[in-house]
């Protein structure tokens with residue numbers, strides 16, 4: 001799986017820490033959108049989708065959470081709990097976010113604007129998509 005953890009350089013001094021993220025430097029794509037989740041209710045899991053094109057960096061800038069990744073062949077779970085580390089998630093990866101601490105703030109840097117057409121929200125469709133190299137045969141077209 002082509003996910004990876006990217007460690008950002010904290011610019012720390014006697015006043016505290018600061019992390020700066022720039023597109024094509026710390027972030028390997030043009031940043032078109034930023035969103036974040038907070039006040040996630042205990043026990044809630046989110047996500048349950050893949051993206052056809054979107055790349056993302058997930059940063060748990062406060063608290064902790066876990067991310068399940070699945071490329072259709074391999075599954076893994078990653079804990080995020082440091083404001084200076086980002087999880088790079090390429091396209092074609094099913095993801096679920098869970099185990100949010102009450103104080104968790106999960107920030108996502110995204111390579112594209114919000115586009116519902118880029119989502120695959122059904123797991124069986126996802127498996128079909130990755131196993132057919134990106135060609136979903138719509139049931140309407142059969």
Ligand code: TYD
Pocket residue numbers: 033035046047048049114
């Ligand atoms: P949703 O896709 O359900 O979040 P998750 O995948 O984390 O479970 O998104 C929740 C709501 O927010 C939904 O109404 C769509 C909206 N939304 C935007 O308007 N813009 C965005 O960039 C995102 C990610 C979501």
